[in-house]
Amino acid sequence: MAEVNIQGIFGNRFLKEKFILNLREGVSIKEVFSKIDSHLKIKFFKKNLKGLSGGIVILVNGQPVRSPSESDISIKDDDQISILRIIAGG
Numbered sequence: 001m002a003e004v005n006i007q008g009i010f011g012n013r014f015l016k017e018k019f020i021l022n023l024r025e026g027v028s029i030k031e032v033f034s035k036i037d038s039h040l041k042i043k044f045f046k047k048n049l050k051g052l053s054g055g056i057v058i059l060v061n062g063q064p065v066r067s068p069s070e071s072d073i074s075i076k077d078d079d080q081i082s083i084l085r086i087i088a089g090g
Contacts, residue, residue, distance in 0.1 A: 008085020
């Protein structure tokens with residue numbers, strides 16, 4: 001199981017979601033994004049995996065994932081995954 005926290009505007013939806021995903025040990029970030037889409041009943045994260053680097057921060061246990069489409073990070077039990085939209089302005 002992994003805890004997922006998503007906050008921000010993704011596509012045309014504002015998401016502020018926190019939930020638990022049941023995942024097998026060693027699942028990739030790509031597979032996690034597919035599971036997130038299924039859980040939220042959307043088609044955004046897996047479809048836009050390569051374009052997620054601009055304006056979005058992805059953290060696994062507080063550590064940034066630089067390029068989710070090329071990441072070799074494996075998710076383990078009790079990992080925390082955060083996907084946050086960077087908001088700037090003045």
